[in-house]
Amino acid sequence: MTAPHAPWWREAVVYQVYIRSFADDFPQGGGDGVGDLRGITSRLPYLRDLGVDALWVTPFYTSPQHDHGYDVADYKDVDRLFGTLADADALVARAHELGLRLIVDLVPNHTSSEHPWFQAALAAGPGSAERARYLFRDGKGPDGSEPPNNWLSVFGGPAWTRVEDADGRPGQWYLHLFDPSQPDLDWRNPEVPAMFEDVLRFWLDRGVDGFRIDVAHGLFKEASLRDQVRPEGDDEPELHVPALLRRKDAPAGDPGEREHSMVERLLDDEPMWDQPEVHEVYRSWRRILDEYDGDRMMVAEAWTQTPESMARFVRPDELHQTFNFAWLGAPWDAAAFGEVITDSLAALASTSSTPTWVLSNHDVVRHATRYGGGPAGVARGRAATLAMLALPGSAYVYQGEELGLEQVEVPPEARQDPSWFRTGKPGRDGCRVPLPWSGAAPPYGFGPGAGQPWIPQPTDWADLTVEHELADEDSTLAFYRRALAARRAHVLGTDEATTAEVEGDTLVVRRGALTAVLNTGTAPVDLPAGEVLIASGPLPAGGASLPPDTAVWLR
Structure with missing residues (x-):
């Protein structure tokens, strides 16, 4: 049996809240169609009754929202779109009252282009201390008009954008592995780790129980910033996010819409990902968290090549957990699931961590759709969930999967994912449609407003609302509640x-x-x-x- 004092996170079920799409300030007022902190607080009893142990909330910090909060302009304040610091404190307090832990998102690979540091870098010019916080480089070619290397953005196109000098002439280029509004930081500059250690303490002092580390494998790049070796003719991103972003029924023949696993898409040569220097950062962060009581924790979003490289992030003096994306990427196939379980348990055997299991999140096509969609896809999703909940370690549940929600075909005019604007491919909006809570028509009780929320909801979701499914003992919601109760009764504490x-x-x-x-x-x-x-x-x-x-x- 597990020792009574075992840290809470080792076997926790964590519910991911995509803040924009969970609840809109209900019942406090609001009504702008965008979820917020008060909306989460008001719905915490729902999460308690569902049977989860913790919630992870996506970024709510000050941001111009070019990538919906993952472009941070101030890591120590709340964007007014989502509320105030007082609202964040109230969320922490109410979660703890209900026996729930709260994990917040931390985005250390890049800032917003509107962060004061980046604005200072633009004003200061080449060779300045301000620019040294980011990865500015001169371009190639006689006039510097070519990017410094051949790296590609995860969101499509080159990973470099050129800036203008003070005199209006074309100047240096800066690296952004994601959107141009998300310049990558230079973690070899001591000011960068110092800033994030301060951010960690700021939120730990406010009572948060942990951090989900965005792009945890990406902080350091090879110092030379050399070209990436890619197969001839391969002009797709070097990948952080798999093709599972795409709809399963996308047009055949479009290489950007192929369905394949994350491991199949990863390239052998990745000078921008998973560099060894990143691990010292997490050792320093672990020392900070160990100063605090309450078993504070960190979980990595680290897309890595192998189970062994995944396990390096959770060595005894580093992070506590890392997402097991091999489980998410496995097809509907018993042999594939079995291989992931065996390999994951073996890779983690020498660490102090436990496995994590996850089927969906805000970056990938919902698993009911990946498994075929319709009644069969929903049935398979429930079956995969039950198998997952039997495994040792912790499980992460993405909001809406407990309702059996599938991927939504969002019309082009309503799409808001920055990858859509750079590539013309559907992107992630279809898994981010706001939750249906009650009623027979949009916005399904999402908030007090009468119109559609920030991404329009389907008009045929009346049978998928929380209200409707709570009254149906055969619903997916009822199944999730039974499954989580069964896990507590029959699985927890089993060594x-x-x-x-x-x-x-x-x-x-x-x-x-x-x-x-x-x-x-x-x-x-x-x-x-x-x-x-x-x-x-x-x-x-x-x-x-x-x-x-x-x-x-x-x-």
Whole structure:
């Protein structure tokens, strides 16, 4: 059994709140169609009753919102779109009253182009101390008109933008691995780590329980900023975000719309990602968090090449967790799931961390759609979730998956993802549509306003609202509540070894007295003997077999 004093995060279920799309200042007022801090606070009882242990809130700091908060202009204040510092304090306090932990997003790879540091860099000019905080370089060619290297932005196009000098002439270039409004910081400049250590303490002193580290693998680049070696003709980004961003039913033949795993898209040569120097940053941050009581934690968003490179981020003196994107990237296939489980557990065996498991987030196509969409996709999503919740470690749930929400086809005129404007590809808006809470028509109780929220909701979501699903014991929401309760009753505190076996299209996970069986095939499979604790869908009378697209727990 796990020791009673084990840190809370080791087996936590964490609910991701995409702040713009969770709740709009309800019932306080508001009504601008954009979610905010008071909206989250008002809905915390829903999360408590769902059965999660913590919530992770995406960035709410001062920002021009070019990338919806991931372009930060002030890390120690709240954007007025979302509220005030007092609202943030109230959210922390109310979460703790309800027994919930609060994790906030930290964005250390880049700032906003409107951050005072970057504005000072533009004003100061080449060779200045102000520019040394970022990655400014002279261009190539006789007149410096070519980018310093061949790196590509994750959001499409070159990863470099040229600025004008004070006299109006073309000047240096600056690196932005994402949008031009998100200039990358130079972490070899001591001012940069000093600033973020101050930011950490600011929010720890306000009571937050942890941090989700955005682009945790990207802080350092190879110092030479050399060209990336890419296959001839490969003009896609070197990738941070996989093709799982794209819709499964996108037009065939468009290489940007192929469905494949993150590992397949990653290139062998990545001088802009996962450099060894990044680990000393996290050792210094770990020392800071260890000064505070309450088992404060950090979880990395680190898209890495292998399970072994993922595990390096959670060595005993570094971060506490890192997202297991191999699980998210696995197709609907028992063998693929089994391989991820086995490899992940083996890679983490020598660390002090526990695995994390996640199926969806604000950057990828919702898993119900990835698994085929419609009733079959939703059934598969429920089954994958039940299998995930049987595994050791913690699980992360993306808002709306507990309602069975699928990816939305957002009309072009309503799209707001910066990658859409740079590439013309659908991007991430379809997984960020605001939640439906109640009623029969948009905005479905999202806020007190009468019109559509910041991304329009479908008109056929009446049966997917929280209100509707709470009244239906067969709903996906009811299933999630039962599954999380079953996890607390039958899984938590179990230290027995976990094994994953694949038999044809069937995954069998054994963990102590618990056996979880997942059928990814097209025909029923026989079940081993045991008491049925919970199933993701209906079982035939007698419970001797498991239908396709279904999972079950047995004892």
